[in-house]
Amino acid sequence: MKMIMAVIRPEKFDAVKQALADKGYFGMTVTEVSGRGEQRGVCLQYRGKPIHVDVIQKTEIQLTTCDEKADEVIDIIRTTACSGRIGDGRIFVVPVEKAITIRTGEVFY
């Protein structure tokens, strides 16, 4: 299985959640995070001087799914979360050895 960890704009979360649900992906775990991108954050001007603003609020989605579906999930998130502006975020794919449903005890590999 794969855990897809996607850091996105909080404003995009609703759309991503909906897009995933439309394709039948319901399960996910969501965390409020903050982050800084490779650009060293966003650069604002103040009285002529540049100010770097980093560690901006983001939303992280953790979604575990089987290997075959991972690419579809990534695709859904990527297209829905993209605004084209700096700060759209990243998706990381981490291998998961197994997943257990606590209620039923079912184990998925």
Place this chain on the structure above:
Amino acid sequence: MKMIMAVIRPEKFDAVKQALADKGYFGMTVTEVSGRGEQRGVCLQYRGKPIHVDVIQKTEIQLTTCDEKADEVIDIIRTTACSGRIGDGRIFVVPVEKAITIRTGEVFY
């Protein structure tokens, strides 16, 4: 090593923490998260109409341990966190290549 990522009910956290301690597992990292399950969240009735409630508050435990002990930890969490009702959560097992104790610099594989 393995990182056990368990998403559980906040109400179960105390019990799980205690059960782990009883078996000698002290180290853990805890995050407040929210989540939606495979059931599309919980369904309530309001004036005859169904309302899906999702993205419910959960607690995520990250516990890294050596390969041999992973199953015991999973078992402790699973049995203690289980209420039998929808929303009990999931446990994911992720491989960890190494773990470093910052204070001492010790590295575990």
Place this chain on the structure above:
Amino acid sequence: MKMIMAVIRPEKFDAVKQALADKGYFGMTVTEVSGRGEQRGVCLQYRGKPIHVDVIQKTEIQLTTCDEKADEVIDIIRTTACSGRIGDGRIFVVPVEKAITIRTGEVFY
């Protein structure tokens, strides 16, 4: 790629962030977490009785980087975050299969 997950003291975050930036590591995702160490938390005395305090506020940094640079990143974090006192935290290294930049769609392996 590797995801470096470092749980550190909140007070050390600024220094770690700066130290990483100095070496050109800008991207990171930060989460407020709390944690308990192997020592069973910190032990205070109150009227002669010991009180264990655990699940203390920490900051978790997730930083994904290519395999070669992982050790340098770990080193920067380890040396900067270390105070030598109990509670300095841990660094975990998790394999990442791929990383996607949402804005551009670029994929890194």
Place this chain on the structure above:
Amino acid sequence: MAIDSGSTAFLLICTALVTLMVPALGLFYGGLVRKKNIISMVFLSFLALSIVSIQWVLFGYSLSFGPDIGGLIGGLDYAGLIGIGMEDTIVEGIPDILFIAFQMIFAGLSLAIITSGFAERVKLASFIVFGLLWTTLVYDPLAHWAWGGGWAHALGALDFAGGTVVHISAGFGALAAAFVIGKRSGFGETKMVSAPQNIPLTLLGAGLLWVGWFGFNGGSALAADGIAALAVMNTALAAASGALIWMIVSSIKSKPSAVGLVSGALAGLVGITPAAGYVEIFPAIIIGGIASLVCYYALIFRVKKGWDESLDAWAIHGVGGLWGAIATGIFASSALAGVGGLIEGNFMQFAVNAGDAIIAVVFSFIMTYIIALAVKKVMGLRVSEIEEDLGLDISNHGERA
């Protein structure tokens, strides 16, 4: 006599201060429950004030302060506030409508206090029905007895600002309500259900309650005079000694918590309520301190018993109010109250006050129990297990904190 602008100014602002206690209480309670129920606690406070306000002008005031019927209840002569104007026929120097407004907020606040017993599990519609019944069948009679010419009034029971009317009734009512509605799921099993979850919110609420209480007790003098001044001073001192005593006693067993400190202050404030304008300052300090002690042990007792009246309206308002009523019978100064208490050798006053308080305890507990039970039978009191699980914020209000 003509309207006295000073006393009117005072009571107008005191009405605002007592109104402040309503959201304050909601925030205080909200900080003590789990995050998923914060909104619902504040909602219930606002709702309590709103429904009681309408009830009050329709018939509640008349039941409380209307012409006495057999010492038990007021007649409906003033229903809809018919014939009420801006003269000062009720209290010298104060417009009648203002007296009624001030008393209205008291009634609303009492219902807000009782929400403690329903915390994190009550059905919204049932609370509304319960609230209307409770105000009508418990609060209004008690207000009549003490202040509206009822039997307690006739016997000379002293209750300056509502020790029996507000605090005993709501405190013991909350306990009855908690018994009828049953424990929250997980209560006793997991610490989380009983530990305060958002302490800064609770402290904010407590701070506003503390300030509002100056209006609650001071305003009950119904004039801006020396008695009001004494009531305010006594209120401040009882809060201080209550806070300190709780800090001290609680620090024997564990670290002195901030929730404890303000609980002690509130206990002191409740304790001084029936006595505020009737006792000197040293008795006030003692009453506040003992209130804190008594409430502290009541709380410990409740926890031991495993009663899920977890925001402690019973331990603080109920028990504190009971102690306050008795203490008024002990410490009342004849120079202030017109009649002395036990320390002046007047056993009679002590007996009357204690008797009155005990009857109020019994009456409000039993009556509330019956009302809650009736609502439970007819429409259910409690949300479903799954709704409780999700929290009332989502289940009752569709919102998240």
Place this chain on the structure above:
Amino acid sequence: MAIDSGSTAFLLICTALVTLMVPALGLFYGGLVRKKNIISMVFLSFLALSIVSIQWVLFGYSLSFGPDIGGLIGGLDYAGLIGIGMEDTIVEGIPDILFIAFQMIFAGLSLAIITSGFAERVKLASFIVFGLLWTTLVYDPLAHWAWGGGWAHALGALDFAGGTVVHISAGFGALAAAFVIGKRSGFGETKMVSAPQNIPLTLLGAGLLWVGWFGFNGGSALAADGIAALAVMNTALAAASGALIWMIVSSIKSKPSAVGLVSGALAGLVGITPAAGYVEIFPAIIIGGIASLVCYYALIFRVKKGWDESLDAWAIHGVGGLWGAIATGIFASSALAGVGGLIEGNFMQFAVNAGDAIIAVVFSFIMTYIIALAVKKVMGLRVSEIEEDLGLDISNHGERA
């Protein structure tokens, strides 16, 4: 006449209570926006009060209450409060300086209300310029018309505590401002932009507003008398009925939310503002309830139209104020207001009040539109897209909540 210490005491404290409404409004608004803009909303409220205070003593007061020029505006005779002292030449029994202070906070609060229309996207410097112009060109004339001897005053339009002056002006002004500045990026696409994000903060703000309103309406009696008492009672009742009606109507379609409950209370409070001391208590309950209804549908309408005036100054203050002004013309009691409304058969009063309100609507909408447009052309009203993205807390203030 001599200063009346009671009325002076009352108005002094009412000034404090109205001041409390300023941070209260900031917190109320702050809880409705995204976390990255909370600080900016509170900042704008404090800022509004600060700049208007200075403007007021420099010339705003004089424009509002100076010697009438053609029914339209006051003269600059009192600019800098020249010649203003501590006698009671303006209102009997109240020091002149106190009347001016009380009115000053009203003006500040009005500008704070209007920040709703600029939420999450306004440039700080532009807001300051806009604020000065708006207060001078919209608020001051309206205050003059209604209370300072202007044409509305002369015609006998009734506005007890500022239904037209404060609420219509700020509410319709906020709508105009929202039109000129344009929608927030992402508005309509993502729920997050329009859903309240920190409801406890909003409830806290609402609670403080509720309490402050007692000073706002009560203080407008300008004396601690029966009228003030009635105004406070009516205020409490209108809030209660507003809250209940919103809860009921909104629960037809969805669960009754806490934000809805307090929105209803605020709608009721706005509705009763122009009528508070002029109507009896049952009309007050009705006015509050209908205000809630009207504002609820205005809000629904706004959402449908996709207008991004998302903290609903328009729907609550604007529409509620309009209804209140009309309702005052309907329900005014001649015993209280000196002149009866429509229900007493006085169509004239109804027409005057309605006409006055409509002119206030048109004037404040158009004037605000022009001012906002002028500021936009000259210096820009809106932060850059990237700054909006980051949130005003960081972009305007370099801070994080």
Place this chain on the structure above:
Amino acid sequence: MAIDSGSTAFLLICTALVTLMVPALGLFYGGLVRKKNIISMVFLSFLALSIVSIQWVLFGYSLSFGPDIGGLIGGLDYAGLIGIGMEDTIVEGIPDILFIAFQMIFAGLSLAIITSGFAERVKLASFIVFGLLWTTLVYDPLAHWAWGGGWAHALGALDFAGGTVVHISAGFGALAAAFVIGKRSGFGETKMVSAPQNIPLTLLGAGLLWVGWFGFNGGSALAADGIAALAVMNTALAAASGALIWMIVSSIKSKPSAVGLVSGALAGLVGITPAAGYVEIFPAIIIGGIASLVCYYALIFRVKKGWDESLDAWAIHGVGGLWGAIATGIFASSALAGVGGLIEGNFMQFAVNAGDAIIAVVFSFIMTYIIALAVKKVMGLRVSEIEEDLGLDISNHGERA
């Protein structure tokens, strides 16, 4: 003379407003520290009020306002408030007990201000001992000097509402305390230790302080009259100009922060405190503005020096109070204060006020230093390193925010 119900009403409510400043200050401070110390800041504020209240009625009041002994201190004749009643022998028209209550809260608030210097590192028991000593040895003498018939009073130093007594004493005391207790671990190394962590909480606290200050300064007129009105107006204006000036000056170097805005307002409020009822409105605006400037640079200076008095009681209360005392000597109007200041050519008054302020600075700094040092030697002032690391919420109170 008889009790004046208007003035009594006013002072009763002002007592409540000043009490509101205590939790307000706690929340203000709480928002500036790290999350792990929020609760402890609010706790200390409540605690300060509680212990000082008891100290005050036992002997503090008597030390402050008892029969003068050599210009330095009051006698113990009124210890336990013996013989104090509800007549108006102290201030005409106000019950004695009310005057004492009002002054009591001032004393409590002063100790609460000083907690800034101990932030995030003080041992609870040591704070209690320190607090009792400080109130007795620093506050009470200063109150006696200025208001109780001491030397400063005799010389005619003007201090309307406590510029020297409250603000200089607590501000310079906080600095001394900070020096004795030492820097927080990590101070200077990590931004987190000095940056505000919960700004909405701080803004809420500031808003409540702003409102409470109307009671603080207004109430100090001890009557509901024109002077009280002027004091309230001046208070509002000084806050406004303070806020604006800080916004402007601070925006030269960085974005204008909300914490800055309210710091400026507080600076203005502190500055106007000793002058509130003694100066005209334009001087009030100037005093507030300059207070803001001075405090801003004091803060910058403190940061540069690396002093860990990080909640800036010194920079705002201390320096602002010093400026205010001097400014009173400059701007006092003889029509208001009975004696003119420097601008009326009265150099003497300026010298007296400045001298008095400087003596207050020296006295409170040195005395506090000695007291803190003594407590440190005897029982330690500071928690252990590990407790500081964990935060006082857990270490001192066993709680988490």
